[in-house]
Amino acid sequence: MNTYLNRLIAEGEHQRLDFKFEISDARKIARTLVAFANTDGGRLLIGVKDNGAIAGVRSEEEVFMLEAAAGMYCRPPVEFTTKEWQIDKKIVLEVIIAKSPLKPHYAEGADDKWHAYIRVGDQNFPANRLLIRFWKNENAARGVFLPFTDKERLLLQFLETNRNISLSKYIRAAAISRQRAENILLKFLLLKIIEFEFTGENVYYKLRKGEIEK
Numbered sequence: 294m295n296t297y298l299n300r301l302i303a304e305g306e307h308q309r310l311d312f313k314f315e316i317s318d319a320r321k322i323a324r325t326l327v328a329f330a331n332t333d334g335g336r337l338l339i340g341v342k343d344n345g346a347i348a349g350v351r352s353e354e355e356v357f358m359l360e361a362a363a364g365m366y367c368r369p370p371v372e373f374t375t376k377e378w379q380i381d382k383k384i385v386l387e388v389i390i391a392k393s394p395l396k397p398h399y400a401e402g403a404d405d406k407w408h409a410y411i412r413v414g415d416q417n418f419p420a421n422r423l424l425i426r427f428w429k430n431e432n433a434a435r436g437v438f439l440p441f442t443d444k445e446r447l448l449l450q451f452l453e454t455n456r457n458i459s460l461s462k463y464i465r466a467a468a469i470s471r472q473r474a475e476n477i478l479l480k481f482l483l484l485k486i487i488e489f490e491f492t493g494e495n496v497y498y499k500l501r502k503g504e505i506e507k
Contacts, residue, residue, distance in 0.1 A: 295380045298387075301338065302345045306415035309335035314342050315350055316358040323366035323400040326359075326390055328410040328417035330371045331428070334392035335412065340385040349383030359388060366401045396428040413491045421496050423460065423475050424489065427482050439480045444469055448477065449486075449500075457490050457497035 306312055309329070316322050316339060329335040340350035356375060363371045376387040397420065399407035409420040409428075420428075439445065444467045451458055451466065458466075464474045478498055481487040490497040 295378050298338075298378045298380055298385060301336070301387075302341060302347075305345065306343070308412055308414060309333055311335065311337050311415065312341040312343055312345070313337055313339045314348055315339065316355050316362070319358050319362040320366050320401060320403060322359065323362040323371075324402075324408075324410050324417055326363055326371040326373065327367055327398040327400040328412040329390040330367075330393035330398045331396050331409060331420065332392070332412040334390055337388035337390070338385055339388060340383065347380055347383050347385060350386055352377050352384050352386045355386050368399045368401070368407060369395050371398055397425050411491065413493060416493070418491075418494050423478060423482075424496070426475070426479055427489075430479070430483060439484060444473070445477055445481075448481070452487065452498075452500045457499040459495070459497050463498075 301310065302312075304310055311325055311329075313322070313325075322337075325337065329337075339355050340348050342348055352375075359373065359375070363373060371390060371393065374389045376389070378385045378387060397409040399409050401407055409425055410417045411420050411424070447467050448458070448463060451463075460471070460474060460478065463478070464471055467474065469477075478487070482489070482498075485501055487498050488501045490499045
């Protein structure tokens with residue numbers, strides 16, 4: 294009995310763990326690789342059903358499909374390592390994906406277009422435009438200039454008394470264009486004054502914990 298593997302399976306699928314019965318579609322698995330790389334990293338257990346039952350796989354075929362997915366259908370390519378485990382005479386392939394410093398990673402979809410994904414709970418969701426802009430600029434906070442007008446003040450005052458705010462709600466409250474609202478939120482994000490809050494497909498913005506305590 295493999296105690297490590299059983300312990301992993303007992304956790305069930307979550308933010309950093311996903312089960313796959315097999316890899317039959319390189320594009321679909323690319324979406325999961327990208328979501329893990331763009332978020333907190335994670336593990337794939339290939340040869341495990343959604344309910345945790347061990348089905349086993351032919352590891353060489355699965356590795357070939359993974360390499361095709363990571364190299365051909367991920368941009369930039371997603372790096373991963375693998376470990377092979379045997380339990381009850383069945384092989385389970387563990388695929389380890391680290392959180393990437395090269396975000397955003399994109400996966401090519403069935404529509405032949407490239408999409409960025411994030412991992413929220415046990416599901417993968419498309420990344421919104423503001424998150425992609427944040428990834429592309431998150432190392433440029435030193436060059437961020439934030440004029441403090443009534444629009445910025447309104448955002449902070451709202452978040453001081455409310456848990457979070459959506460982009461659409463901020464647009465309405467501040468009576469500004471979507472572009473200007475995104476630009477303001479992006480600057481606050483880059484300066485680490487606010488942070489993202491993901492709840493499934495919905496994206497919100499909230500004060501960082503350190504800012505709340507000040």
